[in-house]
Amino acid sequence: MDFDFSDDQEALRDAVRRWVDKGFGFERRHALARDGGATRELHQELADLGLAGLTVAAEHGGLGFGAVEAMVVMEELGRGLVNAPYAHAALIAPALLAAAPRPLQADWLPRIADGRALVIPALQERAARYRNAHVQSRAAHSGDGFRLTGAKTVVPAGDEADAFVVPARTAGDDDDPEGVGLFLVARADASVRGYPTQDGARAAELTLSATPARQVAADAADLLSLAHDIGIAAACAEAVGLMDRMVAVTVEYMNTRKQFGVPISSFQALRHRVADVKMQLELGRSMSYYASLKLGEPEPQRRRALSQAKVQLGHSMRFVGQQCIQLHGGIGVTDEYIASHLFKRLTMLELAFGDTLHHLGEVSERMQDSAGVFA
Numbered sequence: 001m002d003f004d005f006s007d008d009q010e011a012l013r014d015a016v017r018r019w020v021d022k023g024f025g026f027e028r029r030h031a032l033a034r035d036g037g038a039t040r041e042l043h044q045e046l047a048d049l050g051l052a053g054l055t056v057a058a059e060h061g062g063l064g065f066g067a068v069e070a071m072v073v074m075e076e077l078g079r080g081l082v083n084a085p086y087a088h089a090a091l092i093a094p095a096l097l098a099a100a101p102r103p104l105q106a107d108w109l110p111r112i113a114d115g116r117a118l119v120i121p122a123l124q125e126r127a128a129r130y131r132n133a134h135v136q137s138r139a140a141h142s143g144d145g146f147r148l149t150g151a152k153t154v155v156p157a158g159d160e161a162d163a164f165v166v167p168a169r170t171a172g173d174d175d176d177p178e179g180v181g182l183f184l185v186a187r188a189d190a191s192v193r194g195y196p197t198q199d200g201a202r203a204a205e206l207t208l209s210a211t212p213a214r215q216v217a218a219d220a221a222d223l224l225s226l227a228h229d230i231g232i233a234a235a236c237a238e239a240v241g242l243m244d245r246m247v248a249v250t251v252e253y254m255n256t257r258k259q260f261g262v263p264i265s266s267f268q269a270l271r272h273r274v275a276d277v278k279m280q281l282e283l284g285r286s287m288s289y290y291a292s293l294k295l296g297e298p299e300p301q302r303r304r305a306l307s308q309a310k311v312q313l314g315h316s317m318r319f320v321g322q323q324c325i326q327l328h329g330g331i332g333v334t335d336e337y338i339a340s341h342l343f344k345r346l347t348m349l350e351l352a353f354g355d356t357l358h359h360l361g362e363v364s365e366r367m368q369d370s371a372g373v374f375a
Contacts, residue, residue, distance in 0.1 A: 008069075009072050020082065021080075043157075056110075070091050085120060085201070091230055091234055122185075122206050137208060138168060164190065178219070183215055233295055236310065243316065250324040253331075281320055287313060
């Protein structure tokens with residue numbers, strides 16, 4: 001099996017890396033975080049590079065790329081510590097809207113592709129505990145459309161979005177896998193309360209009260225599962241880029257910092273710790289590749305593979321982040337130094353789309369047929 005990237009994929013990686021190196025240094029990132037984390041202008045810059053339409057079909061003005069190209073972009077955005085809601089706006093939202101009726105696709109996907117519209121999936125509800133089927137929001141028919149009532153929480157860049165893709169229940173109990181539809185809600189019709197997050201970005205609470213909406217999909221259980229898996233693969237790839245940067249910053253610091261007249265990188269005990277860190281990084285990288293390659297598999301195999309990847313990345317992110325901060329000492333947790341921001345983002349990603357313990361349970365549940373050594 002060939003794991004080399006194609007020329008087009010390497011060119012895509014180089015383009016994103018050049019933009020990060022030239023236009024998004026740590027100073028700019030830190031300034032955005034201090035000012036509250038608003039990144040709509042930043043998202044437009046990514047759109048100008050063609051990245052907003054990375055996975056949008058060519059018929060709607062996008063590039064029509066797939067999971068591997070998305071992984072390449074997410075790695076580089078992670079390495080650059082870019083605090084824009086790229087995965088939600090450019091990877092998950094187009095995948096959901098691709099299942100919408102043709103007029104709805106034609107209305108929104110071209111605007112997503114060129115950056116005119118920022119559409120954010122608002123998937124999470126309080127007390128859901130990462131369960132896709134837990135949907136308390138309700139949708140009722142109203143004329144030719146629907147009216148939605150409910151609330152969504154921790155919506156990335158919600159107060160900067162133009163519209164939201166929202167799951168809401170048309171039938172069944174709160175935890176019934178059936179009866180959940182997907183709807184498009186305009187920002188102007190919803191009540192949104194924004195706030196900064198610990199990693200320097202923004203999120204919002206979304207409140208719906210008989211809010212008008214257009215239906216994206218009637219029976220959306222499988223579509224929601226795919227959306228979460230795309231998010232997991234994106235989080236894994238971003239984490240690899242973050243860990244890459246964290247290791248590079250740490251090694252540079254160890255080569256500069258001196259004790260007893262010599263760089264601390266010369267101490268054998270610390271070199272062994274860096275070797276362990278790099279081992280966890282490479283374990284995470286291989287599972288990130290695995291996650292992206294499995295996105296095209298049937299649902300049962302895909303779900304298990306993505307949970308396996310999230311478990312390994314959870315362990316890797318925690319180990320790499322904690323070890324690198326310890327190798328820095330006190331400077332590693334100061335707000336003026338990049339290591340603390342990398343660590344905070346890794347901590348947030350460990351919780352995104354299901355934390356490590358949640359996905360360990362998902363893996364265990366899907367291994368019952370092969371658990372144990374006896375027939």
